[in-house]
Amino acid sequence: xRASDVPLDxxxxxxxxxxxxxxxxxxxxxxVHGFAVKCGFDSTVFVVNSLVAMYAKCDRIDxxxxxxxxxxxxxxxxxxxxxxxxxxxxxxxxxxxxIFREMNKAGVAxxxxxxxxxxxxxxxxxxxxxxxxxxxxxxxxxxxxxxxVANALLVMYSSCGRIDDALGIFHGINEKDNVSWNSxxxxxxxNELYTEAVEFFHEMCEMSLKIDEVSHVSVxxxxxxxxxxxxxxxxxxxxxKRGLVSNLQIANTLMDMYAKCGNVxxxxxxxxxxxxxxxxxxxxxxxxxxxxxxxxxxLELFRKVQSEGIKVDCxxxxxxxxxxxxxxxxxxxxxxxxxxxxxxLFDLVLENSLVDVYGECGEINYASQMFETIKNxxxxxxxxxxxxxxxxxxxxEALKLSHRMGEAGIExxxxxxxxxxxxxxxLSTLKAGKEVHGLFIRKGFPLERSSASSLIDMxxxxxxxxxxxxxxxxxxxxxxxxxxxxxxxYGMHGQGKKAISLFEKMISSGLVPDHITYLALLYSCSHSxxxxxxxxxFRTMKSDYQLEPWTEHYACVVDLLGRANCVDDAYNFxxxxxxxxxxxxxxxxxxxxxxxxxxEIGEIAARKLLELEPQNPGNxxxxxxxxxxxxRWKDVDEVRMRMSSLGLKKKPACxxxxxxxxxxxxxxxxxxxxxxxxxxxxxxQITERLEKEGGYLADTKFVLHNMTEEEKKKMLYGHSERLTxxxxxxxxxxxxxxxxxxxxxxxxDCHTFTKLVSxxxxxxxxxxxANRFHHFKNGRCSCGDFW
DNA sequence: GTAGGGTTAG
Numbered sequence: 015x016r017a018s019d020v021p022l023d024x025x026x027x028x029x030x031x032x033x034x035x036x037x038x039x040x041x042x043x044x045x046v047h048g049f050a051v052k053c054g055f056d057s058t059v060f061v062v063n064s065l066v067a068m069y070a071k072c073d074r075i076d077x078x079x080x081x082x083x084x085x086x087x088x089x090x091x092x093x094x095x096x097x098x099x100x101x102x103x104x105x106x107x108x109x110x111x112x113i114f115r116e117m118n119k120a121g122v123a124x125x126x127x128x129x130x131x132x133x134x135x136x137x138x139x140x141x142x143x144x145x146x147x148x149x150x151x152x153x154x155x156x157x158x159x160x161x162x163v164a165n166a167l168l169v170m171y172s173s174c175g176r177i178d179d180a181l182g183i184f185h186g187i188n189e190k191d192n193v194s195w196n197s198x199x200x201x202x203x204x205n206e207l208y209t210e211a212v213e214f215f216h217e218m219c220e221m222s223l224k225i226d227e228v229s230h231v232s233v234x235x236x237x238x239x240x241x242x243x244x245x246x247x248x249x250x251x252x253x254x255k256r257g258l259v260s261n262l263q264i265a266n267t268l269m270d271m272y273a274k275c276g277n278v279x280x281x282x283x284x285x286x287x288x289x290x291x292x293x294x295x296x297x298x299x300x301x302x303x304x305x306x307x308x309x310x311x312x313l314e315l316f317r318k319v320q321s322e323g324i325k326v327d328c329x330x331x332x333x334x335x336x337x338x339x340x341x342x343x344x345x346x347x348x349x350x351x352x353x354x355x356x357x358x359l360f361d362l363v364l365e366n367s368l369v370d371v372y373g374e375c376g377e378i379n380y381a382s383q384m385f386e387t388i389k390n391x392x393x394x395x396x397x398x399x400x401x402x403x404x405x406x407x408x409x410x411e412a413l414k415l416s417h418r419m420g421e422a423g424i425e426x427x428x429x430x431x432x433x434x435x436x437x438x439x440x441l442s443t444l445k446a447g448k449e450v451h452g453l454f455i456r457k458g459f460p461l462e463r464s465s466a467s468s469l470i471d472m473x474x475x476x477x478x479x480x481x482x483x484x485x486x487x488x489x490x491x492x493x494x495x496x497x498x499x500x501x502x503x504y505g506m507h508g509q510g511k512k513a514i515s516l517f518e519k520m521i522s523s524g525l526v527p528d529h530i531t532y533l534a535l536l537y538s539c540s541h542s543x544x545x546x547x548x549x550x551x552f553r554t555m556k557s558d559y560q561l562e563p564w565t566e567h568y569a570c571v572v573d574l575l576g577r578a579n580c581v582d583d584a585y586n587f588x589x590x591x592x593x594x595x596x597x598x599x600x601x602x603x604x605x606x607x608x609x610x611x612x613x614e615i616g617e618i619a620a621r622k623l624l625e626l627e628p629q630n631p632g633n634x635x636x637x638x639x640x641x642x643x644x645x646r647w648k649d650v651d652e653v654r655m656r657m658s659s660l661g662l663k664k665k666p667a668c669x670x671x672x673x674x675x676x677x678x679x680x681x682x683x684x685x686x687x688x689x690x691x692x693x694x695x696x697x698x699q700i701t702e703r704l705e706k707e708g709g710y711l712a713d714t715k716f717v718l719h720n721m722t723e724e725e726k727k728k729m730l731y732g733h734s735e736r737l738t739x740x741x742x743x744x745x746x747x748x749x750x751x752x753x754x755x756x757x758x759x760x761x762x763d764c765h766t767f768t769k770l771v772s773x774x775x776x777x778x779x780x781x782x783x784a785n786r787f788h789h790f791k792n793g794r795c796s797c798g799d800f801w
Numbered sequence: 802g803t804a805g806g807g808t809t810a811g
Contacts, residue, residue, distance in 0.1 A: 028802080060802090067802060092802055099803070127803045134804085165804050196805040203806095231806040266807045297808040304809095332809030363810050370811060397811040429811055 024055045031064040035071040043068045059085065063092045070100030095127040102134035110135035111144060126160050133166040137173035145170045159186070165193050172201030196228045203236050211236040212245065230258060231267045238271035246271045247280075262290060266298050273302025278311075293325040301333035304340065312337035313346065328361045335364070339371035344380075347371050366394045373402025391422070397430040404437040407757075410677070412437035413446055428459055432468050439472040442755035442782050443672050447472040461489055467499040474503030477753045477780045477787065494525050502534040507787045508796035510542025529561055536570035540577065541786055543798045548574040569598040576606020577800050585615050597626045601636065608640045609800055616640055624656075631662040643762075669734035669756040671742055678741060683732035689744065696740040697731050700771065708770040708793075713763045735764050735781060739771060751778040759783045759801065769793050 027050055034043035047056075047065055055061045062081055069078035082089070082097045094117045101110035114132045117124065129148060136145030149167055152159065159167070164187045172180035184190070184198045195218055202211035215233040218225060230253050237246040250259075250268055258264050265288050272281035285291070285299045296319050303312040316334050319326060331354060338347040351368060354360060365388045372381035381402040388395050396419040403412035416434040419426065426434070431450055438447035451469055459465055466489045473481035482503040489496060497520040504513035517535050520527065527535075532555045539548030552571050555561045568591055575584035584606055588595050600623040607616030620637040627633050634657045641649040657664070670679035680687065687693060704710035714726035721729075730736070735756055742752040760768075760783045772779050773793030781788045789796035 032802085063802065096802060125803095130803050162803060169804070191804095193805050198805090200805060226806095228806045235807070263807045268807095270807065292807095294808050299808095301808060327808090329809040336809080367810055392811095394811045399811090401811065427811095433811075 024053075024058050024061055027055060027061045028064040031061075031068045035068045038072050040072040040074065043072055057088070059088055059090055059093065063090075063096050066093065066096045066100065070096070070103065073104075075100060075104050075106070089122075091122055091125060091128070094122055095125070095131055098128065098131035099134065102131055102137075105138075107135040107138040107141055111141060126163050129163050130166040133163070133170045136170050139174040142170075142174040142176070145174070158188075159183075161187065161189065161191060161194070165191075165197055168194065168201065169197050172197070172204055175205060177201060177205045177207065192224055192226055192228070195223060196226070196232060199229060199232045203232060203239075206239075208236040208240045212240070212242070227258060227261050227264055230261075230264050234264070234267040234271045238267075238274035241275050243272075243275040243277060246275055259284075259287075260289065262288075262292060262295070266292075266295050269295070269298045269302060273298070273305055276306055278303060278306045278308055293319075293327070293330070296324055297327070297330040297333065300330060301336070304333045304337040307340060309337040309340040313341075326357070326359070328359055328364055331359055332363055332367055335367040335371050339367075339374040342375050344372075344375045344377050347375055347377075348380075362388070362390065362392060362395070366392075366398050369395060369398040369402060373398065373405060376406055378402060378406045378408065391424075393419075393424050393427055393430055396422075396424055397433050400430070400437065401433045404433060404440065409437040409441040413441070413443070426453065426457070428465065431457075431459070432464060435468050435472050439468075439475040441670075441677070442476050442753065443677065444473075444476040444478060444753070445672060445675065447476050461485065462491060463493065463495065467495050470496070470499040470503055474499075474506050475782065477782060479503050479507045479509065492520075492523070492525075494520070494528060494531055497525065498528075498531045498534050501531065501538060505534055505538030505541055508542050508789065508798075510538045510544045510547075513538035513542075514544070514547060527555075527559060527561075529555075529564055529567075532561060533564070533566055533570070536567055536574075540570050540573040541797065543577055543800065545574050545578045565593065565596045565598060568595070569602045572599055572602040573605065576602065576609070577798075579610055581606050581610050581612045581615055585618075595622075597623055597630075597633065600626065601633070604636060604640055605801075608643055611644070613644050613646075616644070624653075628660060629662070631657065631664055634662060635664050665758065667734045667756070667758050669738040669754055671738050671752070671754050673742075673745055678738070680734045680737040680741070682734050683729075684734065684737060687737075687741070689741065692744060693737055693740045694731070696744055697736055700740065700743070700775065701731065701767075704767070704770045704774060707774050710767065710770050713766065730761075730763050733761060733764050735760060736767060739768065739779065743771075743775065743777070748777070751780060753780045753782075755782045757784060759785060760788060765795065765799070765801075769795055 027046065030046050031043065034046060050056045050061055050065070062085055066078045066081050069075070069081065078097065078100050082093060085093055094113065098110050098113050098117070101107070101113065110131065114128070114135070117128070129152065132148055133145055136142060136148070152163060164183055168180050168183045171183060180198065180201045184194060187194055199211055199214055199218070202208070202214060212233060215229065215236075218229065230249065234246065234249055237249065253259055253264055259268070265284055268284045269281045272278070272284065281299065281302045285295065288295060296315065300312045300315050303309070303315065312334065316330070319330070331350065334350055335347070338350055347368070354364060365384065368384045369381050372384060381399065385391070385395060385399040396415070400412045400415050400419070403409065403415060413434065416437070419430070431453055435447060435450045438450060454461070454465055454469070461469070466485055469485045470482040473479070473485065482500065486496065486500045497516065501513045501516055504510070504516065513535060517527070517531070532551065535551055536548055539545070539551065549571065552563065552567060555563065555567070572584045572588060575581070575587060584603055588599055588603055591599070600619045604616060604619040604623060606612070607619060620640060623633050624637060634653055638650045638653040641653065667682050668679055670677050678687065684690070701710065712727045712730050714723055714730065735754060738754050739752065742754070746752060760781060765788070768779055768781065768788070768790045770793065771777060772790035779790040781790070786797065786801060788801070
């Protein structure tokens, strides 16, 4: 239609503008605005009102506001209502409420449209008080709530987390319509009450209400979050029967449901069958792949998005970054980072994700640079950086950063506290861990689920299994995660019998163990030398609970057989594995060969290990240790040469102890400590005493260098754990247990040395090495000399 | 001129 061809009536404009609004087509809308000006209708109130609504729907709230302001005293109630709902729909609650107040002050009589608009603004929980006040006013004026108003009240309460009030409104509505039912349904979902949502949906079905597209979308999203695949498929079939699968939003939600239920192939089928896909379809399918570890597929889909010119937004990039993190691929991450910069797609979520993903890729410098450039760091930014430090072995930096976070005035939430807790646990710093425990209490976080499990883990890893036990006893509602953490805690400390009886208690309380529970249990058995029990548990996990063992479970059994000096059986077991044995299994076998001096199988395991993971310096060190123990120096040299030709460096050994508020760390042959002279003389003094009283004889086969016996002995005296023990004996009082942490495994000679110290100097010593705890007491160690 | 639905993060 052209303004010049047809004489236009002012009443034509609202309907045309309505069409523009529905299509969110700003170009058309502006053109119509132009016509209106040309025709001189741009001061006709109902035309301007429609223009205001159109601009608001097209995300041009400022243009809408200008038009509204220009009307001055011509505004009618519709004008006020339009601008209020425009601001509400735009999430600008504060502005909507200001105008609502201004309108009241101006003495304009409000109607139900006004109330609905104002209530929408109160969907922001910080304005719920005003919402309540409006509710009160309406109740006074009318006995019976108008349906639109009642529905808006319902939504307002459920958005503010007041599901009971929402239900109250819902039940008070006499003539409920679809919107009432669907709003209630999505209210449950907003408040994470997914089971209730599904029950409510069934109630809707039973009452043979019209289940429309919106109801389908809602219930599918609830089923996805519950991971309820079978019901999800039922709803899918139901929707298909009614021809609703061609609905774009239903198809998108179906994909999300399948992804959240872990079924990528069903998701793919829906995607493939969609006749029309929007960019949310692509985002959903990319996110679904990334969440289900199909990282390369996610990246492949993103390439297609780019080549087909499909719209890309921050959410889509967020999922791509998840895939980059899963692949631990620095190059992909950098590519996406550049893409974000080129397209100007930055938002806080993406910046935070980049910190996280660079951390996961082991690029702590990039993570840190990214973190520093974020202008308005929120608690997620800080937490991402803390976990990046933590998962890259920089737990000390993680703790320091958590203090900076507090100083920056950031309120630590549950996730932040959990990541700080895990940093304290990996450092074994009981003091820091206890501080975080204190924060949990002060901030009023309930001791349950993830917080309780993490605290148990922290106390266990900090060497105080008693405290772990106290937490466990305190928690009333125990799930398998909690039991598993506690079983693991006992296992770490060589208290296998307690682990088993806790497992039995768990079974009798009606809980069903999973793979992780069995892993903790088998690990406990192997670390306590409970060989027959462990092998029996390995059998029952399959027969009683249909759990197909993972490679880690196989590794535990190899370890168990190795302890029983059944190295041949262990090797046969490995050969009979239904899956290709991974490095953990060969590692366990190699350990058995070392202890029982089985050179033949040891050699096979060593070669396999180096073949599978040639880039892991730890494996080379382990293999060269075993060759050294066999006295095969030629092979030791060969492994070392290979290491250096691959550019691999041995991780330097380090041990540390917490004294007062300070962590004292020692490296091999470390002379940097201020009391270094005193420490070395303490080592000689103890060594002499142990030689005399305990018959200690330095076992130089643990020195992996070719040098004279005297030089080798000197090397042993400078081992990091020995320096730490000597320092602890200088600065702590008799009778106080000594708790030491070491980043690698304890060497055999240090193990003997520590046992003797525990007997002749009468000191309990607890050492946490890379694998487990050693409790040295009265000349014995809880590991039974097998580690 | 009013209301309800789908995709991202530590």
